[in-house]
Amino acid sequence: GAGVSQTPSNKVTEKGKYVELRCxxxxxxxALYWYRQSxxxxxxxxxxxxxxxxxxxxxxxxxxxxxxRPEGSVSTLKIxxxxxxxxxxxxxxxxxxxxxxxxxxxxxxxxLTVL
Amino acid sequence: xxxxxxxxxxxxxxxxxxxxxxxxxSDSASNYFPWYKQELGKRPQLIIDIRSNVGEKKxxxxxVTLNKTAKHFSLHITETQPEDSAVYFCAALPAGSAxxxxxxxxxxxxxxx
Numbered sequence: 696g697a698g699v700s701q702t703p704s705n706k707v708t709e710k711g712k713y714v715e716l717r718c719x720x721x722x723x724x725x726a727l728y729w730y731r732q733s734x735x736x737x738x739x740x741x742x743x744x745x746x747x748x749x750x751x752x753x754x755x756x757x758x759x760x761x762x763x764r765p766e767g768s769v770s771t772l773k774i775x776x777x778x779x780x781x782x783x784x785x786x787x788x789x790x791x792x793x794x795x796x797x798x799x800x801x802x803x804x805x806x807l808t809v810l
Numbered sequence: 811x812x813x814x815x816x817x818x819x820x821x822x823x824x825x826x827x828x829x830x831x832x833x834x835x836s837d838s839a840s841n842y843f844p845w846y847k848q849e850l851g852k853r854p855q856l857i858i859d860i861r862s863n864v865g866e867k868k869x870x871x872x873x874v875t876l877n878k879t880a881k882h883f884s885l886h887i888t889e890t891q892p893e894d895s896a897v898y899f900c901a902a903l904p905a906g907s908a909x910x911x912x913x914x915x916x917x918x919x920x921x922x923x
Contacts, residue, residue: 728909730911735915736916737899737901737914738911740911790909796842799856800856801846802853803852803853
C-alpha cells in the first residue's frame, strides 16, 4: 500500500514569510507525528496527533509553529514569520497507535530552506 | 526527558566484515527501541526493533541486543554489503502515554568493496 507522503518535497522561502507543509499518513493510521531533522542530526520530535487532537505539542520550538489535523487524516504544519534557523528537513510519520508501542513509518520529508 | 547517545558517529568496514553500533539511553522506563536506516535524501526506514521484555532479536544479517540494567542497546550487522552503507539511527520510546521517539545523532556506516 501507499506509504506516508509529504508535499512539497522542497520549499524555499524568504525570511519572514509563512509556509505550510503537508503530510498524508498511511490510510487507517490514527497517530501522526511531526519531526524536524537538521543536517547531521537525528529527527527531533515536534508534535503528535491522536485522531484530530494534538495529544502532545511539547516539541514545538515556539508559537510561530502550529499544526492541524482537522479530519484525523491529513495534517498541515504551519510556520509563521520564518527564520533562517527554521531551515531543516521536516519529517512526518504515522502509526496505527494500537497498544502502547507501535511502529512509526516516516515520509520522505520536506526540505525547507529559509533565505 | 529521555536522552539517547549513539556511537560511533562514523564507521567504515570492509565488505563481509561485521559492524556494531551502540546506543545508551537515560530513561529506565523506556520500553521500545527501534533502529532506522536512512540513505542520503531518503526517508528513515525501520530495519529492526526490540521491546524491553526481550534481550535479543535477529532478522537475517541484522540483530539488536538490549541490556536494560546498563541501559544500552546495540545494532549488529554481519556480512556487510555495499548497500548497507547509510546513516543508522537508534531511538527510544518512553513508557506510558508519551509516543515521541527520541533519536540518537546517527552513525554514518560505509562499507568498502
